[in-house]
Amino acid sequence: MGARVIFCNRFFWPDESATAQILSDVAFDLAARGQPVTVVTSQLSYSDPKRHLAAREEVAGVQILRVRTWGGGRQALLAKAAHFVTFYMAASTAAWREVRRGDVLVAKTDPPLLSIPMMLVARMRGAKFVVWIQDLYPELAGRLGVAIARGLTGRFLAMLRNKSLKAASANVVIGKRMLSILCSQGVREDQIVMIPNWTADRALLPNASGHQSLRKEWGFASSDTIVGYSGNLGRAHDVDTILHAAKELQLSGRSDIHFLFVGGGKTREYLYQRASTLGLGNIAYRPYVERSRLGESMAVADIHWLSLKPDLEGMIVPSKFYGIAASARPAIFVGSPTGEIAELLEKHGAGLTCPVGNSALLAQQIVQLADDPEFRTRLGRNGRRAIDESLNQRVSTSAWASLINRLVSQMDTRKNLWRDSA
Template sequence: MVSDSAGVPDFPKDDSARAGGGRRIVFVNRFYAPDHSATAQILTDLAEYLAGRGWEVEIVTSRLIYGTAGTSLPPRQRINDVTVTRVATVNGATLGLVGRLLAYLTFYFSAGWALARCLRPGTIVVAKTDPPLIALVALVACRLRGAKLVNWVQDLYPEIAIEMGMSALRGPVGGALSALRDVALRRSALTVAIGQRMADRIARHGVSPDRIVTIANWSDDEAISPSVTNSPALRKDWGLPADAFVLAYSGNLGRAHEADTLLAAAVLLARRSDIWFLFVGGGHAQAELRRNAMAAGHEHFVFQPYQPRARLSESLAVGDAHWLSLRPEFEGLIVPSKVFGIAAAARPIVAVCDPAGEVPAMIAETRAGVSVAPGNAAGLAAAIVALADDRAACRAMGDRARAMLQRRYQRRTALDQWALALETLAERD
């Protein structure tokens, strides 16, 4: 088996998993392995899992690496029995909002053309939501070629753009985009939501409940193993004291996330020389957080770039606990799936979210961490101090997080749910 992507998991084939034999599926998403973004990683997992079950799997994606300018991957690859077709697009990584729009528009055109050429009757097309509304392009191609469309909804647009402040979308333009999005949802053979509140929102847009399936995203809980140490070699490389309490963040920190509460909590904790903050990854909000932390003179903030997938377990272990956030207005539009990576590493989840949101409810039920409302800096500071001062209780929370994952959110469970949904769909006339 040949792979062009280091660190991508290899799902073994077995004779009991041939239910997909002779069936064909095409995924469309802007990023795929070896890209490091979360959506690319879970798509890679699912594609290779289905290939192992006997499906003929093809990916229509871009030639880009997320957040990187100047990268151009090969137009055609075969990665672990998955055919990858990479279409030409504008790389808008350094061009701001205009660049992103150009990247989207060129991907719509190139991906639509590639789909129209490769589809045949009976093919299942799974459209993720990067770029937004790509399902509309996929729907046209499916109608032309007699294929079946599945929406894999990671986030709901244009609602997200509106909540992010794009006032132009609050009027007729946003209404028109929402109506077009709803057409793609209603005419899809199946819609997969990644959270129950998201599924409920989709149903309110006129999608039949029997065409909605909720399957949570996942982490690589087989590769991410709990560690009783804090990756001392990485701590040393990154300038973190070996005995410090480290609150970490791993992944993209974007506009939907909220960091002001953390900054305010850090001010309250300024005298605690044993408490440090680590941010691994990137994103618009992380760049802003870094500037604000430097301007405020926070000396215990450490920033590191994205780490290779093969090093994720070691990287996650650096933190004693992990922080995540979601602005309340984005509940049901986005699900902070990094919670599963935190749980896989057996670390407490420190959530700054709507108290009625999905992650705080998960924490309350399992006692796998703590949650505070956005703006409650004093509450967040107190929670961090409690974890730092009682490391045994901190470890116990992490153990409960891992147990929760093993009971409900294992990667293999989610992949099996996907296989069942797709195989059922393939049998439907």
């Protein structure tokens, strides 16, 4: 058997969390190319903590090894910490048993700081080590108010994290600002590879079949303009700006403009409460839809919004833009005008940006798009063109295949040199 790639992440197929979907795409693509792939993950489902998946199975050529952990899902902080610790222990043990000299071990960032124990496994087993960074911890947790990620403890954890990044053969980041932060932490630029995230662009088609019937089913008229949000709404996202814009539009008599929230997340309850306090009657809520119907759901909205708090730029990159663009819908980004998503929208002419807190401007932008269908269509078409040309799954998974091939070739070269000298 040739060199294997062993991925480690808390969730994997058939889970539909964002990290699971992205990892599944890469793992199955590599396996289809003939690369032996193993995934070490948990038996849990993000959306259904009571569900326990099989300990071992093979799917589409990928060997899946699922470890048991304590707890799981969306828990209180202490319970989640205990869950993380048991995953670190179980996954490290499983990886130790699986990894052989010459393999490539890839650690994602769910749970946070997974690269620290996986660095030790890779080093002791003589494997190439890769860190795939989706979120930058502990800095992100510290900014979101997690006390243990601040102060002396936070600096100590960051030091350990940086040690693992500097020991890696490659660190895969998903944005330019994340790359800059790593360089400022002392990671060499030649150790960093930027591979953006993606969406299921072959399934998220413009005006996906069935979206009109779904729109009707959800109670919207064909003359309505729907401003949508799809996916997880977490503490990294600003919602007050959109809520106050909705209030302004309601007071101005724009009964044709409705807001649709599809999904869940830690900030969902806050959204409910604030909308109720503001007396908003123009917001509709729907739970997560099945992945097979995501294209229809995305196409229901005429406009999509997404957000990121400005002080979190570079620590996280909202991937919702890719799904919005694939659906050929214009995006309004609520966040830093100089942020990563704002730059993408401007570069590709795929949407507008509104600073956090400027609800009056956001209301104006929504009205502009609502009253100018041709402008909406042009922005949406530009976004889909960007997906088709460069920001798609094929380009990113091919970049992953190239990285893995390079690392495997380096290991093969070292083996040959050792044999020649023996």
